Amino acid sequence: MTAQARAAQVKTGAAAGAATPAAVAASPPIIRLDGVSKSFGPTRANDDLTLSIHPGEVVGLVGANGAGKSTLMRLICGLARPDSGRIAIAGAAVDLDHVSPNAARAHGIRIVHQELSLCTNLTVAENFMLEEPAALLAPEPGWRDRFRRRAQAQIEAIFPGAGLGADDVLERLPIGQRQMVEIARAAAGERLRLLVLDEPTSSLDADRSAQLRQWSRARAAEGVAIIFISHKLQEILDVASRVVVMRNGRVVADEPAAHVTVTDLVERMGGNPPHESGEPAGTAARPDAEALVTIAAAAGLADHAITLAGGEIVGLAGLDGNGQRDFLHALFAAGRGHDRAITCGAEPGFVSGDRAGEGVFRLWSVLENIAIGASIGRPPLARLSPRAEQGLVRPLLERLRIANARIGANILELSGGNQQKVLAARALLRGSRILLLDDPTRGVDVEAKAEFYRLVREVAAAGTLVVWYSTEDAELLECSRVLVFRAGRVIRELRGTAISAEALVGAAFAGEPKAAATGRAGAAHRGARGARLAPVISLIAVLAAMVALNPGAASPFGLDLLLGPALPVALVALGQMFVVGGSEIDLGIGPFAGLVSVLAATWLVTAPLAGVAAILLALGAYAVMGALIQARQIPSIVVTLGASFVWTGIGYTLQPTPGGGSPAWLAAAVDWNLPFLPTAVALLVLGALAALALDRARAGVVLRGFGNDARALQQAGWSSVRAAALRFAIAGSFAAAAGLSLTAVNTASDINAGDSFTLLSIAAVVIGGCRLFGGSTAPVGVVAGAVTLSLIGALLGFLGISTDFNAAVQGALLLGILALRTALSGPGAAP
């Protein structure tokens, strides 16, 4: 379809998108929710909600933070099961016991989440492939071309002139382009019936956003339904044929978009908050209160300095992810003396609403979870006194209205609300004069919330400064002062009576937020290229040094002699690379190569069939080990360490002393000559090519995806256990190849021959430019790294240094490179 034709269709689509409500209602709904309720813990996220989505509609969905939009979308897409009510898809009732994302997908319902679920280490086309789970080993020649074409066509259809290549790697794209990929990927299915777009334009510029809206209208004209969730109300009114407003888990307005204005929407979203206690909202700061936090203008938060005083409850408002949480953590770091632009009068206490992730200590009782607050800052060898701690904690429990009998219960036995009180008690016990709250009432019931608010007021009244980030606008009414954030800066400050639901919604929704910065991607790209070239450069440097010291090394024969020992190291390193790509480490890979070498030198010579069977069996065991590590979630390092003893033990039993022979065909496999090309070089190139081919194959791409974002792949329907088994099977195969080459070259075997390969392989992977965690692979770099490492011994020899230093140089090189990488990547990043 030409661009003109598309544009013409867009225009007719726009007209059809505004189809009369009567015509829309006549067609059967794609999905109908009838009296649906959903609670998370004690929170009613969706409350007796009824909604139908018809073909050809663009439904704009709006609501304040915490209104229940996300929960509604999770129900529609099968990611959550309703507690009560009925759901019908295409007129047929859904069996609520068998709700799943795959079932929803089969009905053509797709969602684009606010957080992107792309693998950043893969290309655009590869990410499109991940959306279509298949058997891992099913061969499909030409898959890459198929998905390239699909990606290109789909992106072009939605965002004409986007200029995105199907082979662009995601991490090199700015966030806006990534969002375009995510949208195009979800919209790509042939059978698309309903597309949910959750904040799709948060990172898009105005032109791309307009293109998306045009496309939405066009698709709607073809009979697809689209739910468009956005905080940008202008956009909603522009794209939607119908607008649904949610508040407190209910639909409060549902009308044609033509009948409402932005002002209407803001008013409907605000309304009466659940703040019905009747008590005055927050306490005003006393004029004589002591300033506890001073944020200099240099901090870049605002144009002027901001001072926060004891007794204040300072709320952090704004749309989610505009820097509120960063500010909270900056305050916490400043309290520990890590920030110059912010001065804190005390080390702050911190209460997080992410109780499981950064709140509770799951192995401990309620008492211990609170009492640790009193332990902070005491001398390390000071004795704990359970009795004294009970004395400290009991009054707190009383104040927080937690039954005293529960003091010995495990923390996880408590409800979310009570867990939250325990965390607050911990911070209070520390006695800090600054209390930081990070969305503390997430998933807490109304009653517990009210009690929490009361507690916060009490604490503030006692002179403590409370800084409170909340994702629920209604909670900010508890504050005496509110800082409204956008794009990491404070754009407005509300005080006292000026804090109202309307003012908050208005301030947060005013104007268009800026698209996210795009500068970072370029720098990361340059860094990645440097990391890829480094191993090759270091290899050339080492080789050059050796040739300078001994010109004979440059002859084909000399090279063959020098590089021969590098082959098994390189093969083992390639195997280790696949393991590291899955964020694991294999400490048994060297001994495994040794075992295969022994099998090849013994059984493969005397009883070839049994030998082949034994090697295949060993590979099977390797795959099972991988599956076990994943299925039981046990640390790979200890399992592979234990397994290394098994491999060595078997090898030792088969062949207590070095010896054996090599099957003639195996010896012949490494004993051939190409004119001008040393055999060792040819074999190294072959190994690298094999790894490269595997890495680029569909299965290899899926494995890299797992290393980058396992959750996203599981959500898409890939099996993590099978992937782990395949990963270790591949690693084992490379190690086995290394073992075979050892036997072939030495025409004998030694079970300990592979032991030194384990460290060398890890070092080669690191030198080769792979990150230790996160699915990065670089076969060529790894081979170059392995060759460099194995040449170091020879280089030391040329320099007249004892080979005793071999291991030390290799170990120091590994640590040095990792240390350098940490230093270059800056604080917070893993090497």
Add this chain to the structure above:
Amino acid sequence: MNRFARWTETNRWIWSALGVALLWLVLAAATARLTLESLSGVAQSASFLVLPALGQMFVVTTGRGNIDLAIPSTITLAAFLSMNILGGSDAMLPVCLAAIVAAGLGIGAVNAVLVVRLRIPAMIATLGVGYVLATAALLANRHFTSYVVAPALAFIANRRVLGVPVMAIAAVAAVLAAGFVLRRTVYGRLLSAVGQSLRAAELSGVRSGRIIASTFLTSGVLAALDGMVLAAHAGGAFLEVGSPYLLQSVGAVVLGGTLISGGNATALGTLTGAFLLVLLVTAMQVIGLPIGVQEILEGVVIVLVLALSGRMSGTRRPGTAR
């Protein structure tokens, strides 16, 4: 029954203790060669495992897959160091002791800097350090002269008091001290907090870096001291003296019931775990299993125990977070 289940949940050392008793009964019934005398021999061998295993336990308890793989090389290097300094007499004992502790602290400090400051995963940092130390041991081997053991060390390593090996008494004392620190002091509580959830601990105000660093220091010192007495026990230092302790130090910790995912450690369990592991090895020797089969069984037991206990404790794999 329910109370018993809950009791075993908080006293996981009981399983390895039961394992010891069971294995002992089976062996006593099967062969006549196991006597109280040989039990004290097992206790002595186990004692040499207890020291490095306690260090490993502290490191493992910091969670996130932390582990000290430099233990075997530290032991070997310390063995050479002590033999070379002492030269067979007690005169240099204070110097030797100071040098050994300093070496242990130094190795632990290097590990700690690599892990805490440079954020290199512990397994790789300690593996790399281990290789550098192995080279140092290789060099020390060149200049190794004396096979005469200093009397004071020989007393600790080889003698018995009232039939109980002195080394076993030392090991039990170390276990009691470690148990006290873990259960009764502020440090033990903060260590457990860091191991359960680094984020939660830091947000509660714990200086997690210092805690993690301290465990590597502890592990370094304990391994170095162990190397010193081990050399005295073996009547000299040799290059392979530390190697069994790579797998066995982890094995004793795992068998003893310390959570491999971190956050909960049991010193008593490490003692019984070490005893069980050494008894297992001894039993295999007594039965006359070939060395290869012994290694296989040792590996299989540790992997199996891990696989069985994995999910129960909500274990996290390393690498999911720094």
